[in-house]
Amino acid sequence: DTEVTQTPKHLVMGMTNKKSLKCEQHMGHRAMYWYKQKAKKPPELMFVYSYEKLSINESVPSRFSPECPNSSLLNLHLHALQPEDSALYLCASSQDGGRRDTEAFFGQGTRLTVV
Amino acid sequence: SQQGEEDPQALSIQEGENATMNCSYKTSINNLQWYRQNSGRGLVHLILIRSNEREKHSGRLRVTLDTSKKSSSLLITASRAADTASYFCATDAKDQKLVFGQGTRLTINP
DSSP, rough: OOEEEEEEEEEEEOOOEEEEEEEOOOOOOEEEEEEEOTSSSSOEEEEEEEEEEEEEOOOOOTTTEEEETTTEEEEEESSOOOOGGGEEEEEEEEEOSSSSSSEEOOOOOOEEEEO | OOOOOEEEEOOOTTSSSSSEEEESSSSSSSSSEEEEEEEOEEEEEEEETTTSEEEEEEEEEEEEEETTTTEEEEOOOOOOGGEEEEEEEEEEOOTTTEEEEEOOOEEEEO
């Protein structure tokens, strides 16, 4: 199984809602990532988890809250988002965040629209 | 912040022709990777070249790396309609960050 699975595929939420994005991988990867991608732009790194611990937060607003319940799961909790947060949210994993020269496997993303 | 700059931003060629995309970066790297993205969905890893390598091949793909110029190129030979996608370089430095370039939108015309 070389897949990273993200749910839901599409999400529409109001600015007062609370929702969560989910990501799952069963490749035994110990590094997991959240990226945000706006249309016609490259993915922008948000968070990195290494061995289930948050190792990088790219100064992301607190309305985005990541969580790594175990080595296979990564969540992104959303609260009080703004319309400009509408984007494609991509989850990725790689074998070991501390070992170099490993490719990242990406999920198909969650298309988020904030209304 | 994004490290890589890619050029061209968009490239349109006829099927069967070769496509070349370039990527420049700013800081020291462990490796440089190329990814493909179809229609704004997930990214697919194409090839990884280490900082001590100069050239690498994979099928119809050829990647070069010039660390003195901090630049890389991706060549796709004998292009096919299915190669139509956005292509991103990504640099992997010592800080666990995989940082993407701006991307090249490639269109292969039948």
